[in-house]
Amino acid sequence: MVGEIEKDDDGVLLVRRIHATYRLLIDGDPAVRERAERAHELHADRCPMARSVCDSIAITTSLEMENT
Numbered sequence: 001m002v003g004e005i006e007k008d009d010d011g012v013l014l015v016r017r018i019h020a021t022y023r024l025l026i027d028g029d030p031a032v033r034e035r036a037e038r039a040h041e042l043h044a045d046r047c048p049m050a051r052s053v054c055d056s057i058a059i060t061t062s063l064e065m066e067n068t
Contacts, residue, residue, distance in 0.1 A: 017058045028067040036065060 004017040022040060026032045040063040044050045050059050
């Protein structure tokens with residue numbers, strides 16, 4: 001996870017952006033890959049933390065999958 005911090009007009013440090021990279025080991029089954037991609041597409045809309053801060057912090061994610 002990487003966060004980007006900036007100072008506001010008063011010099012207070014604020015988190016402005018967060019990027020989370022999800023790394024998964026999968027068994028190579030195309031159905032598993034498809035389910036993982038679908039979960040990744042939907043998770044931020046259902047994540048309480050992401051929903052709590054999305055108006056003030058830009059959140060991005062990426063998904064990296066590797067076959068076991």
